[in-house]
Amino acid sequence: MFYLCIPIFIPNLLDNETIFILAIESSCDDTSAAVLRNDTVLSNVVANQKIHEEYGGVVPELASRAHQQNIVPVVSQALAKANIDKKQLSAIAFTRGPGLMGSLLVGTSFAKSLALGLSIPLIEVNHMQAHILAHFIKDESMTTPNFPFLALTISGGHTQIVRVNDFFDMQILGQTLDDAVGEAFDKSAKLLGLPYPGGPLVDKHASNGDPLRFPFPIPKVKGLNFSFSGLKTSILYFIQKNMSEKPNFIEENMEDICASIQYTIVTILMEKLKKAVKETGIKRIAIGGGVSANSGIRKAIKDSEQKLGWTTHIPKFEYCTDNAAMIGIVGFYKFKNKDFSEQTITAQARYVI
Structure with a gap:
């Protein structure tokens, strides 16, 4: 039996x-290069995929095809904007997971091929870890948290409270048991007849509504975990009941309904975060993920x-949603630690911090 051995290119660092x-x-559905x-x-270049809007959500097969179309021009544009030739690159970093397998395969395959062709190191990155470490991008408009701190990572696919002891020493303290907070926002928007993405x-x-007009139940979940499936169900029943009595209910109360939904979701997140602070004694808080762009959450934090x-840390909007800068x-930081990946590495749809 023969094995193909492909070396890892390890540079001598000064x-x-x-x-x-x-x-x-x-x-997922954004192709990005930085x-x-x-x-x-x-x-930091991002190509969005508008095709999913007509389906009311991300279609995995369409997403992977769009990545194939976008990745070369996006990378080329990122290099051109940075005024950098590919021969100057020290390494290629890429998202290994978590995410949609088809989408991850496109980025992983491209990164591996380019790194091999340029004879430079390849670096795998955990997507959720990147949302947290986005706070360490050097930017005058952002403050960098000191270790240890608590990170609230909130997106369309994840909701987590993470204790961050160091760059690569992280512990998940709590996470969603079912739906993510981003899904709760988008599904609620869909029930209200709003287009995707509805969050x-x-x-x-919500910015013009009364957040206390329509009270929704706060789920009782043990520990620092979350659950949003029950909230989605209660919103569904609430809308069905009121629409049966008054067909124009949503149209006449859209702002108050949205404000009440957002208030409930923010309350759920903040109650768990307060509990995490009480249990750990850590009062340094950083948020990350696409839902951290929400104005209600940012204000509450x-x-x-x-x-x-x-002490709170909120990233710039451009570093909240999926992007390659993070x-x-x-x-x-992995390059500084000489933490490089083999060419045999593969994408992982499920990839725990």
């Missing part, structure tokens, strides 16, 4: 060496500084 990382993110010089972002539209309507004495910052 203390003051400038490191250029090309990062690739393709975990170039970082050490911990500074030189470019941002719920946020927009920021208000906790005055009310609860927390993959690149993890790649930078």
Whole structure:
């Protein structure tokens, strides 16, 4: 039996060496590439896939095909915007998981091929870890949390409270037992007849509504775990009941309904976060993930500084949703540790921190 041995390219690092990382993110429906010089972002290009809007959600097969079409032009644009030639690159970082397998395979295969062709190291990155470490991107508009801190990672597919002791020492303290918070927002929006993605539209309507007009139940879940399936069901029954009595109910009360839904979701998140602070004694809080762009969540986190004495860290909007810059910052710290991947590495749809 014969085995093909492909070496890992391990460079000799100098203390003051400038490191250029090309990062690739393709975990779901956004194709993104970024170039970082050490911990500074030189470019961060994202190609969105509008095709999913007509289906009311991400269609995995269509997503992987769109990634195949987008990845070459997106990478080319990222290099051009950064004014970097591919021969200057120190390594290629890519999202290994978690995510949609077809989408991950496109990014993984491209990263492996490019790294092999350029004879430079390959660096795998956990998508959720990247959302957390996005706070360490060098940017004057953001503050960097000190270790240890608590990270609330909230997205369309994940809801987690993570204790972060160091760059690569993280412990999940609690997570959703069923649906993610982003799904709760999007499914609620769909029930209201709002187009996909509905989460941002719920946020927009909520800004002018009364958050206490329509009370929804807060699920009772032990520990620091979450559950949003019951909330979605209660919203469904609420809408069905009121629509049967008054056909124009949604149209006449859209802003108050959205405000009430958002208030309930924010309350669920904050109650668990307060419990995590009480149990750990850690008052440094950082949020990340696509749902961290929600204005209600951002305000609640920021208000906790005055009310609860927390130190909070909120990323720029461009680093909240799926993007390659966050993959690149993890790649930078892994490069410094010489934590490189084999060419035999494969994508993982489920990939725990």
